[in-house]
Amino acid sequence: MYSTFTQKLTLFLFPSAILAALYVSLPFLGMLPFSWRDFMPYAVYLTFSLGLFLSFHFNRSRVFFVLLLLLAFCWNSDMLARGGDGFSALQRIDSIFCYLLPINSTLFCLMREKGIFTDAGCKRFVFLVLQALVLVILAKTAQADSLEATGLWLRNAAAGTRELPRIALPLMTGCGVIIGIATYVRHSIIDSAFLGILAALMIIFTHPPSADITTVFLFGAGLILLLSMLQDSHNMAYRDDLTGVLSxxxxxxxxxxxxxxxxxxxxxxxxxxxxxxxxxxxxxxxxxxxxxxxxxxxxxxxxxxxxxxxxxxxxxxxxxxxxxxxxxxxxxxxxxxxxxxxxxxxxxxxxxxxxxxxxxxxxxxxxxxxxxxxxxxxxxxxxxxxxxxxxxxxxxxxxxxxxxxxxxxx
Missing domain, CATH: 3.30.70.270 (Reverse transcriptase/Diguanylate cyclase domain)
Incomplete structure (x- = not known):
């Protein structure tokens, strides 16, 4: 818990600095050796895996479930980049993620931490499973439809551009405002990480489909969550929970x-x-x-x-x-x-x-x-x-x- 304005501001600067550094690095990715570029997707999965392990170890259900969602989105984006069979189904799932990710990030931000293997944790897991089933049903429907039936957004995606549904950007902005207020009021480094995730997703969805942008900013989202967990664990060890001062x-x-x-x-x-x-x-x-x-x-x-x-x-x-x-x-x-x-x-x-x-x-x-x-x-x-x-x-x-x-x- 932080109290001064400067310390509250630091909560917002933490994810902003990481995302800004990644954005500046984009033009230089082409200079990397091919072996390094080939490793980038694996770095994303490695970051998510480490985050899942730590959130499981620290019993942080909010971070654990958001990482599961990001991992699913990462896998879908990877399959979409490879093309092939089921392309329109993957596109439809990709378009649905622009709604699911900000809404779920906001919901998990507002929820209290109640652990993974508790009644509340099980209910949250069932909630995610139900969303996964909806995605599967929609994907099956998309496989039976023509590409044109998936709408303007999907046609643009197939052409190499990404145009968000009209409601998506206001939705993300509204979710960002809610998470930002929660971060400022509760002074939580985990909440600021959720805000950073939302910012990374906005960058991904508002740019043309690109393996580099998706990979880099999904890596950034995973890194923000990972570092926030470590910082939060440090705060638990070195900061008094009742008064918010150092221990x-x-x-x-x-x-x-x-x-x-x-x-x-x-x-x-x-x-x-x-x-x-x-x-x-x-x-x-x-x-x-x-x-x-x-x-x-x-x-x-x-x-x-x-x-x-x-x-x-x-x-x-x-x-x-x-x-x-x-x-x-x-x-x-x-x-x-x-x-x-x-x-x-x-x-x-x-x-x-x-x-x-x-x-x-x-x-x-x-x-x-x-x-x-x-x-x-x-x-x-x-x-x-x-x-x-x-x-x-x-x-x-x-x-x-x-x-x-x-x-x-x-």
Whole structure:
């Protein structure tokens, strides 16, 4: 989960950069040796196979089923390029894929991840099997028809040009808008991969049929999904799922890479146990999540970590203690002034109404929390990072002893 605008923007740049690089490389494909060009289709199947293996291993049903669809489209495009018997049937299936792929990509993007070998996973598999049966029926019908009966799109495809059905491009655009909104709201790297897949498909379908374009951008779609799974798995290991900040594991590894000059701030929510005891753990989780979001906006190059429970750490590489103290005082005041609206069964849905209540315009139950902060600085690197953490934790304890809701530094 990401919170800053820059990090959200990175989600969109990730697939865009891969597709842009592939598009720029198209004119240079002719310079490759024939042995390399002959290997390109196999590279697509290899990428899809690796993606299927990893999605199966990580139990990611959304990625797994989308890859199955892409694999089917890739096989159909390969058969279409070879020509021969059943050409009109393959063309009809190719035209149907311009509807199925964006619709299914959008549906799987909006679905929650529920695994492959679960009831939900089995239902999704049956859903894809039914679509496959429809394709088979349509293909059999096309074999009995003349080429002209398949319509203008198929005649253009046979002539070496590809003209999409009128509704296809608006459909893809609408699906792209939906996936883009989901990516921005949920901050998911997997959702951004679905957006990249849709962009790759739009490039394929809006260009004349070409083995190079189809192969290159199907490879790009598979690569985007593959990298997104690896990045998502990395996030699961190094990012706290509840608050969206980096995890204790990431903090420990970051300590080993710090230079000689840095500042570490340790933060602890005051009387957090009372919040859990009085309002329940669900409300406590909400408070942790909102407090983490406030900390992520600290700026000045600070990297936020959840140290454990209600305790957080912020590392400021190459910053002075005086500068960090000013930042922490501002953060402490921001958290103390913020009213955390309790999300319950009567929580207002419109964000505007929720904001009005939060700032005193409504009767919604709100709570306030404060934070105590301890700061320690490394100037010459003589003390180890662990010693600086201990020093910052000592200052945090001193802030607690002095009445909480304050910043103390060594």
């Amino acid at each position: 204790r594991r990431a903090f420990n590894e970051h300590l080993n890479g710090l230079g000689r000059r840095y500042v570490i701030a340790m933060l602890d929510l005051d009387h957090f146990k009372r919040v859990n005891d009085f309002y329940g753990h669900d409300v406590g989780d909400q408070v942790l999540r909102l407090a983490g979001a406030k900390m992520l906006s600290v700026g000045s190059g600070g990297r936020v970590y959840r140290y454990g429970g209600e305790e957080f750490a912020i590392v400021f590489p190459r910053k002075s203690k005086d500068h960090v103290i000013a930042c922490m005082e501002e953060l402490r005041a921001t958290i103390a002034a913020y009213r955390f609206a309790i999300r319950g069964p009567n929580r207002p849905d419109p964000p505007r109404e929720g904001a009005r209540n939060r700032y005193g315009g409504g009767a919604e139950t709100c709570i306030s929390v404060t934070v105590s902060i301890g700061i320690a600085e490394s100037v010459d690197g003589k003390a180890s990072p662990r010693e600086i953490v201990v020093a910052a934790d000592t200052e945090l304890y001193r802030a607690k002893q002095r009445g909480r809701n304050r910043v103390c530094s060594s």
